[in-house]
Amino acid sequence: MDYESLKLIWWLLVGVLLIGFAIMDGHDMGVGTLLPFVGRNDLERRAVINTVAPHWEGNQVWFVTAGGAIFAAWPLIYATAFSGFYWAMMAALWALFFRPVGFTYRSKIHNATWRSTWDWGLFIGGAVPPIIFGVAFGNLLLGVPFQFDDTLRSSYTGTFWQLLNPFGLLAGVVSLSMLTFQGANYLMLRTEGDIYRRVRTASLIFGVATLVTFALAGLWIMKGIDGYVITSHIDPNALPDPMDKTVVKTAGAWMSNYTTYAWAKWIPIGTFIAIALGIVFSRLHKAGLAFVASSITCAGIIGTAGVSMFPFLMPSSSDPRSSLTVWDSVSSELTLGVMLGATVVFMPLIIFYTSWAYKVMWGKVTTDFIKANDHSVY
Amino acid sequence: MISTELVDISRLQFAVTALYHFLFVPLTIGLAVMLVAMELTYVTTGRPIYKDMVKFWGKLFGINFALGVTTGITMEFQFGTNWAYYSHYVGDIFGAPLAIEGLMAFFLESTFIGLFFFGWDKLSKWKHFMVTVFMALGSNLSALWILIANGWMQNPVGTEFSFITMRMEMTDFWSIVFNPVAQAKFVHTVSAGYVTAALFVLGISSYYLLKGRDLDFARRSFRIAAGFGFASALSVIVLGDESGYSVGEAQHTKLAAMEAMWHTEPAPAPFTLFALPNEKTQTNEYEIQIPYAMGLIGTRSISKTIPGIAEIKEKNRARIINGMIAVTALEQLRKDKTNATALATFNAHKVDLGFGLLLKKYTEDVSAATPAMIQQAVDSTIPKIAPMFWSFRIMVALGFLFLILFSFALLYSIKGNFIEKRWLLRWALWFIPMPWVAIELGWIVAEYGRQPWSIYGVLPTHLSVSSLTPGNVYASLAGFVAFYTVLLIVEVYLMAKYARLGPASLGTGRYHGETKHGGGTIPVGAPADKA
Known part of the structure; x- marks a missing residue:
């Protein structure tokens, strides 16, 4: 396999991993976000957490x-990205701290304040990382102020507050809505009674929010955001x-892949259809289909961002030539090959035993079950 | 020029977060294996007490695991956030074992840990046992891949520098996997984790025995811990990390530093039992030595010499001077990639590129480094002796004390009279924290001992940092300290609470503190809350 193919495969595989993250970790982040609102007392909250x-x-x-x-x-x-987005990364990391301890420690002590504190901790751990990752993606689409020196040492010249621009924040809301939609649909599958009714309402609210904010972000990209184009031969x-190319910022560049590759437009179109179907299924009490639809939504939204920017991964707004692309951000051919081998071997195994784990634990989690156990x- | 303050504070943050993470990992690795042993006893004998043992020690395992996960993500993030140039420069090699760790090990461990805790009623006995086995396998394989990554930092094999990509690139994956330093580290670190877990179980069981409660439960736990601990303590010593010290120059430097061997001694070198190393005069005061011992430990032979500090420094001086030429040629190449003379010069000297880069700490223009700067760089290639010398000695002393403790525990387990040996039970109880002391000191020997390098001979720590201001790192360090302090208080509180509560926390109605409630279920934590 040649280097070019490996570079493309790894663009796809990182996409797959991010989508896997959104579908899997996303649904339990959504559960964390909804926890304080759909569980009105300790038993209900424990039922939600134990899903x-x-x-x-x-x-x-x-x-x-x-x-x-x-x-x-x-x-x-x-x-x-990690050093440039330093404070955003720290905030995401510290928010994630609340999850392992929140889940594990919450029910280990019988004390209302203790438990409610960890419930809000799980809320932070569920809601903050999706917002930050969304804001980060939004800023990638806008371009990030950074450059390289002769030794390829990067320096970020912006500030943390600069990331919180209107488009970045909108992307944060898209991401939060999408994962909360996903979490709500998962909870519909695993709960019943009052909790089910509340999560279904949440599913409808966040489904609509995903639809509206994704559409707004799309319009904004079409009309108001300049993309980047490589102008030298690659x-x-x-x-x-990365320094061996020239890049310019041009209006409409983020739309060019949709004209170059006609099939590509089916990704955002399919995403809209998936969101709409997710809302419809949720209304019809078809929790399983709603979960499938919101999972496709996660894939579609991440895919849309990726395809719009391709081959760019992290364009530089202050020094466009320093922009990082699929072609020049990658590791060596050998490393990409070794990693591909490891992925091909282990990814099917992971999917297999993860599915098995869900199958073993499947069923509605009720408050009676919590009382009995x-x-x-947790 | 990169600010020394930024480098120092970044190092401090890394040390604090790594040492903290390492409080939880060894117990996870060791307890997972002990849970397998306990559950195997359960599935073969079918006696419910062993199931209770798996569940109870599993509860403590879970409390510990949560913080291991929490603090592990910090480690992964931190390479990108604070050591960005490192991530770029060696990510081609270093990233792969981390990613493979996720794919091969961490997924396995984390998926099965959920079934371990919640799958008891949903799985048959043997299926649940297999779940526990996979969980333990996952946590041990995690350690393997992390130590392959770490071993490569000490002994960077299978890699070559590319001036086009301006980084190290992988040339031989399998030599990185089978790096002897990584293999030695893996065995040593994992055994140390087993000792930690064994002493944890032994000490808490001793507590119950001293209190005269849950005797049957505690006795059985004590015996398993004694056997497992004895084997592990022996393995930590016999398969000590220094078995990897005969390979790689980083390891030679560490060996010389932790032995305070200022000069090469005729083989086999003596082992310095006690000394006060004096950095100024480069000699040891009040030295007490055991003849031949060091040569045997360090080289596993009587004829190989171990290089001393003065000799290592002179070798490094030559490499730094050679490296200056490589750095200068590389700078020309980066400006003009077609410069054939620069390329030829570079290729002739590139083995010492890393040593040349050491001078970047003292001057932007390496080609114009003064003899004083070169001397500074030479001196910097040896870490401070006293911390190395004492960390190593205390760690080794503790290692032998663990072996003695477990020998007694095993002996009296076989004789069946350990309950009468109250001194042994008290020793085990009060010794619970000591494996952590030994492990943290081991980390210091391995990681501080590698300084001034992040990758030995390849990339100086000084150049590895991100382009941040020191203020940013001070602030994030303050955040970590705040979070970690609160988390540690919560963790230790819960751990102590559940350890004190004992198997009664399972709510089976069979254990100490439960019968007075009529044997029914009691609220979680009730007896301890009243105490």
Whole structure:
């Protein structure tokens, strides 16, 4: 396999890992976000938490592995984005702190204040990371102020507050709505009674919110955001060197892939259809189909962002030539090959045993079940 | 020039978060394996007490695991946030084991840990046992891949620098996997985790025995811990990390530093039992030595010499001077990639590129480094001796004390009279924290001992940092300290509460503190709350 193919495959695979993260870790982040609102007393909240109790740890590994894969496959992105978005990353990290301890420690002590504190901790751990990741994606679409020196040392010249611009924040809301929609649909599958009624309402609200904000973001990209274009010749098989190209910022550039590749427009169109179907299924009490639709929504929204920017991953607004692309952010051919081998071997296994784990634990989690298993559940 | 303050504060943040993360990981690795042993006993004997043991020690395992996960994400993030140049420069090699760890090990461990806790009623005995096995396998494989990554930092094999991509690139994946330093580290670190877990179980069981409660439960736990602990303590010592010290120059430097061996001694070198190393005069005061011992430990032979500090420094001086030429040629190449003379010069000297880069700490223009700067760089290649010397000695002393403790525990387990040996039970109880002391010191020897390098001979720590202001890192460090302090208080509180509560926390009605409530279920934590 040649270097160009490997570079493209890894663009797809990082996409797959991010989508896997959104579908899997996303649904339990959505559960965390909804927790204080759909559970009105301790038993109800425990029922909500225990729908993800056996799975959140495995799901969080999608996040860890996506991070590791970006480190290995796109070291320059890992270095530039994580250090550039320093405070955003710290905020996401600290918000994530609340999850393992929130889940594990919450029900270990019989005290209302203790438990409610961790419930809000799980809310923070569920809501803050999706917002931050959304804001980060939004800023990638806008371009990020950074540049490289002769030794490829990156420096970010913006501030943290600069990331919180209107479009970035809108992207944050898209991301939060999408994952909360996903979490609500998952909860519809696993709960009943009052909790079910509340999560269904949440599903409808966040489904509509996803539809509206995704449409708004799309319009904004079409009308008001300049994309980036490579203006020099690119040899996709060349050793990666981001400084070996020229780039300009142009209006409408983020739409050009949809004209170049006619099939690409079906990604955003399909996403709209998936969101609409998700809302319809939720109304019709078809929880399983609604969950499938919101999972496709996650894939579609991430896919739309990726395809719009392709081949860019992290354009530089202050020094466009420093922009990072699919061709020049990557690791060596050998590393990409080794990683591909590892993914091909282990990803099917992961999907297999994760499915098995869900199958074993499947069923509605009720307040009666919590009462009966007070000592062994969260 | 990169600010030294930024480098120092970034290092401090990394050290604080890594040492903290390492409080939880070894117990996870070790307890997972002990849970397998306990559950195997349960599935083969069918006696419910062993199931209770798996569940109770599993509860404590879970409290500990939560913080391991929490603080592990910090480690992954931090390479990108605070060590961005490192991530770029060696991500091609270093990232792969981290990603494979996720795919192969962490997914396995984390998926099965959920079933371990919540699958008791949904799975058959043997299926649940297999779940526990996969969980333990996952946590041990995690350690393997992380230590492959770490071993590569100490002994960077299978890699080559590319001036086009301006980074190290992987040339041989399998040599990175089978790096002898990584393999030695894996065995040593994992065994240390087993010791930690064994002493944890032994000490808490001793507490119940001293209190005269839950005797049957505690006795059985004590025996398993004694056997497992003895084997592990032996393995930590026999398969000590220094078995990997004969390979790689980083390891030679560490060995010389932790032995305070200022000069090469004729083989086999003596082992310095006690000394006060003096950095100024480069000599040891009040030295007490055991002849031949160091040569045997360090080289596993009587004829190989171990290089001393003065000799290592002179070798490094030559490499720094050679490296200056490589750095200068590289700078020319980066400006003009077609410069054939620069390329030829670079290729002739690139083995010492990393040593040349050491000078970047003292000057922007490496080609114009003064003899004083070169001397500074030479001196910097040896870490401070006293912390290395004492960390190593305390760690080794503790290692032997663990072996003695477990020997007694095993002996009296076989004789069946350990309950009468109250001194042994008290020793085990009060010794619970000591494996952590040994482990943290081991981390210091391995990681501080690698300084001034982040990748030995390849990338100086000084150049590895992100382009941040020190203020940013001070603030984030303050945040970590605040979060971690609160989390530690919560964790230790819960751990102590559940350890004190004992198997009664399972609510089976069979254990201490439950019968007075009529044997029915009692609210979680009730007896301890009243105490």
